[in-house]
Amino acid sequence: MDFFGKFCLLFGGFWLLISVAVLVPLAITLGGSDPDSMLFIALFMLLFFTIGGVFFGIGLKQLFKRNKILKNGTAYYAKIVAYEEDSRILVNGRPLTNIVVRYYDKSGRMNNATVSPNGSVKGGFPLGGTVEIVEYEGETILKSKKAVNMKIQGEENLMMSYNGGAVSVDQIRPESYYCPHCGANLMIPRGQTVKCPYCDSFVTNTRQFA
Structure with a gap:
């Protein structure tokens, strides 16, 4: 399941658990002896059950949807060619980073x-890595938990056609490039932009293709 689905299941489950584990025992303890307190607790139970139920339901829907795609879809191996931020979803205060992949269909x-990883892309999904995706009825999900260093047929054309101007696959592999803001040594393909993990600046490898 992608990050959004996991978040909904965990967030919804947390509020449902609070309702059952805290508010229900509290209501039983009061036993109707204090009507005002019972009304107050009942309102909070309704609020927490509603919040938890909505998010948990969304998470279950995402889970069933993913299982349906995995069961009925077509699997492909794809190359990671870029990253794309989704500002609608924040992870530790930062936009979720999705993976842009390129592949040959049937x-x-x-x-x-563009597919969503299970969490952070750091380390597990390097540019140029190979992942398995599944496509069904116009939707594509990421099946792999991390990228692997596996060569697939025609990968040079996949990667070079995405990076206009490259004349060899070596030119689009990540290469050493220093962050101009903090001096950190980053690995960035030519023409690509990444966010520096040390100072959060966006850095573009401006070296030209030969």
């Missing part, structure tokens, strides 16, 4: 897809 056509 008709041999090149396609791009």
Whole structure:
């Protein structure tokens, strides 16, 4: 399941647990002896059950949807060609980073897809890595828990066609590049932009293709 689905299940489950584990025993303890307090507790129980139920329901829907895609969809191996931030979802106060992949479909056509990882992309999904995706009825999800260093047929064309101007696959592999703001040594393909994990600045490798 992607990060959003996991978040909804955990967040919704937390509020449902609070309702059952805290408010229900408290209501039983009071036993109707204090009507005002019982009304107050009942309102909070309704609020927490509503919040928990809505988020938990969304999470379950995402889980069932993912299982349906995995069961009925078509699996492909794809190359990671870029990252894309989703400002609608924040992880530790920062936008969730999605993965842009490029692959050949069953008709041999090149396609791009943006897929959500299970969590942070740091370390587990490097540019140029290979992941398995599943496509069903126009939706694509990430099946792999992390990228692997596996060569797939036609990967040079996949990666170079995404990075216009490259004439060899070596030119689009991540290379050493220093952050101009804090001096950190980063690995960035030419023409690509990444966020520095040390100072949160966006850094673009401005070296030109030969």
